[in-house]
Amino acid sequence: MHSATGRSPFMALYGWQPALTPSNIATNVPEANDLANAIQKQWEEVAAALRQSKARLTQGKNTEVPLSFEIGEEAWLDAKNINLKTKSNKLTERRLGPFKVIEKISDCA
Numbered sequence: 001m002h003s004a005t006g007r008s009p010f011m012a013l014y015g016w017q018p019a020l021t022p023s024n025i026a027t028n029v030p031e032a033n034d035l036a037n038a039i040q041k042q043w044e045e046v047a048a049a050l051r052q053s054k055a056r057l058t059q060g061k062n063t064e065v066p067l068s069f070e071i072g073e074e075a076w077l078d079a080k081n082i083n084l085k086t087k088s089n090k091l092t093e094r095r096l097g098p099f100k101v102i103e104k105i106s107d108c109a
Contacts, residue, residue: 068107074098 011017027033069075076097086092 066108069101069104071101071104073101075101 005012008017074097076095077099079093079096082096084092
């Protein structure tokens with residue numbers, strides 16, 4: 001399901017949802033059984049890979065180290081929210097500085 005449309009890409013494109021679940025009913029055709037087993041194995045591998053990927057993404061969220069500057073160090077300032085009088089935004093500097101830290105207000109500022 002896509003978060004924006006609430007539908008799978010196949011459903012959004014064709015208007016119906018295909019039944020792709022492998023059949024567990026045994027048949028007299030060995031190729032059909034082999035195909036169903038192969039699809040089941042692929043689904044299990046994809047599900048395991050998605051679980052691993054999700055675990056890696058959620059694990060990395062809490063590892064961000066907050067920046068802390070000490071008096072006398074130099075820091076660059078992001079110019080995104082600073083209104084500079086320039087002729088072209090495209091040619092405006094993205095960062096300003098470096099500026100010397102002269103006073104430490106808090107660990108977050």
